């Protein structure tokens with residue numbers, strides 16, 4: 624996809640099951656950086672579409688999602704892969720239950736994107752429209768080099784998909800945490816002592832109910848915007864909010880209290896000229 628020279632609209636589709644993110648604040652934050660862009664906050668795309676869909680169309684969407692589900696970390700999901708009995712019904716029930724606590728199912732990000740793209744309004748397909756869909760499920764991309772799935776926080780495309788559980792699960796925690804956890808197993812610590820250990824590392828990673836997810840979500844939406852403008856969502860600058868964080872500490876540092884590097888801040892400013 625060739626880059627857009629301006630962004631007229633950013634449409635953000637909320638995830639009703641994620642209560643930690645203040646979506647109004649996310650939209651307002653994007654509006655501050657892009658005052659000439661209309662930022663709209665919308666109802667959840669898939670769930671909203673389902674409300675007016677025929678039973679047949681609803682089942683077709685559920686089938687696409689069931690096909691997008693990653694069944695094995697070391698085998699890529701494909702359209703047409705065998706769906707087990709009950710999985711289509713399960714997907715339908717999951718979408719219909721907006722209070723559901725189920726999260727962390729891993730979907731192939733590109734198959735999920737394809738399923739969502741079909742639901743976008745045709746009149747808003749132009750490059751100047753950025754659509755960002757929040758999901759509480761995990762999205763992953765297949766890595767050709769090491770032949771396995773990697774969970775992602777954001778996968779940029781049309782639409783871009785942003786995973787709230789991905790923010791918690793995808794970037795790794797501090798090496799010390801894993802080392803300590805392994806040692807606690809080796810030492811045969813009691814449950815209580817293991818809990819104490821987990822608590823001592825609690826601040827170094829995002830949680831599903833973490834208020835820091837709002838700032839994090841804002842920076843990740845800007846990655847989707849940057850992707851549309853330049854074809855590249857990420858920045859090499861470790862202090863820029865567009866930095867592609869592989870560690871929780873990097874994600875938290877860049878997204879909470881961080882800013883954009885001079886190059887990107889100037890790029891956003893030029894859009895307003």
Ligand SMILES: [Zn+2]
Nearest residue numbers: 858863884887
């Ligand atoms: Zn930057």
